[in-house]
Every structure is written in C-alpha cells, then in structure tokens.
Amino acid sequence: MVTIITDVRVPAREFPLGRILEDYPDVEIELEQLVPTQTGVMPLFWVDSGSEGAVAETLTNDPLVEDITLLTRTPTRVLYSVDWSPDVDALVRTLVDLGVDVLTATGTAESWDFRLQFRKQTDLERFRRACQRQDIDVELLELYNPLMPPEKGPLTSEQHDILATAYESGYWDVPRKTTQEELAELIGVND
Structure with missing residues (x-):
C-alpha cells in the first residue's frame, strides 16, 4: 500500500466554514478534526479568541448549522464543535464518503488549504473525479509519498x-x- 499525501486549496465558497467567514476576512480557522456522525458531519475547529463572538453568531444563524458548542478555551483560541445538517456541501460529503483523511486544514474568507491523505492511488483518483463531477474547484499544491520526504x-x-x-x-x-x-x-x- 502506497500512501499519498496531497496539499490542495479550495475557494472558501466550496467549504461551509469558508462561506460563513465572508464577512470576516481577517479571521482564520484551523480545522482540528472532521468527524462523520450517523446524521451528518461534525467539525472541530479553532478560532482566534478575539473573533469568537462574530464566528459564533454567524454559525448560529447559518442554515447548515444545527448546533454549535464551545468545547474549550485557551488564552488565545477557542475550540468549537458544529453539528452540520445532513445537507452539508459536496466537498465535505465527498471527503467523508470516500474516507479521505484530513490531516490539516486552515482557512480564511478567501480559501482553504487542506493536507489530505489517501491510502491508495485509486482513492486519490476517485476524489478527483468526484470533485470534477460536482464542479468543486480544487487546486493541487503538492503531491508526495510520505515515505520520501519532500x-x-x-x-x-x-x-x-x-x-x-x-x-x-x-x-x-x-x-x-x-x-x-x-x-x-x-x-x-x-x-
């Protein structure tokens, strides 16, 4: 089995957390984990503590968000979990349905950068085809085998x-x- 790691960038409009930040161009979100549930997908993500009020209010008013929970607070950041509706967008659904490992993800109101891990070459190809079918604009930044350091x-x-x-x-x-x-x-x- 040859693991493949890719670094990709998607416009913020392709990812729910990106769309909700349109009104906050200075806010950056760091995705901690993307957890599939029986009814949807629950992301865990960090937000700078200075932006927490605006982000929480925006999430609360978003139709894709069923629930938002503040999990923990540090002096500089706040960790949230969000229960998304099962109608969450195509990118998230594709990542979950294909079992893609999201190693890191950070984003702003403009774009999101993801480091994705695929267990086989064919998994990467399935992801690429699914994104093309759904008109998800994915820019490949880097592609490598983790056994061979970049x-x-x-x-x-x-x-x-x-x-x-x-x-x-x-x-x-x-x-x-x-x-x-x-x-x-x-x-x-x-x-």
Whole structure:
C-alpha cells in the first residue's frame, strides 16, 4: 500500500466554514478534526479568541448549522464543535464518503488549504473525479509519498506548471491518459 499525501486549496465558497467567514476576512480557522456522525458531519475547529463572538453568531444563524458548542478555551483560541445538517456541501460529503483523511486544514474568507491523505492511488483518483463531477474547484499544491520526504521550500513556478500540466493531462489518472514521453513532449523536456 502506497500512501499519498496531497496539499490542495479550495475557494472558501466550496467549504461551509469558508462561506460563513465572508464577512470576516481577517479571521482564520484551523480545522482540528472532521468527524462523520450517523446524521451528518461534525467539525472541530479553532478560532482566534478575539473573533469568537462574530464566528459564533454567524454559525448560529447559518442554515447548515444545527448546533454549535464551545468545547474549550485557551488564552488565545477557542475550540468549537458544529453539528452540520445532513445537507452539508459536496466537498465535505465527498471527503467523508470516500474516507479521505484530513490531516490539516486552515482557512480564511478567501480559501482553504487542506493536507489530505489517501491510502491508495485509486482513492486519490476517485476524489478527483468526484470533485470534477460536482464542479468543486480544487487546486493541487503538492503531491508526495510520505515515505520520501519532500524537498524543503515551496515549488518553483516551473515545477508548479509541470505538475499542473501533468495533472490536467491525466498523467496520474488510473488508467493514465498520457504517457511520460507524451508529457515530456508537451512540457518540452527530455523524458
């Protein structure tokens, strides 16, 4: 079994906690855990204590939120749990239905960054296809095998372009839609 880790970014509008922050562009939320329940999904997340009142009020008024509970407080942050309606959005439902492990997630009113773990290559492909079917805009930031440590630092723009081209050309699809040689020719490098 080859575990695959991906770092992806989605626009805030694709994730319920992102949409509720539209009126609070300076607030950042850190997802602690996404817990599937029999009737829905319950996220546990941290909010800066200076923003807790606005976030709690917004969550209370959101139609997807059935209940919000303050779990604990530190001097700088507050941990909440939220019981979402079973009608929660497509991204959350896809993550839960496919059994994707959400290792980390942080977000603002603009976007959410997720580190996702897939147990097999085919699980990643199922996630990608499900997102495409549901018009979920997912940007791949990084893809790696945790047994092989990633290089330090962010990708160069050239590396990012090459990975994006490979992804869009179906290089990681199962079965592959393009070969390494075709990809090299498309990018203009030696295979």
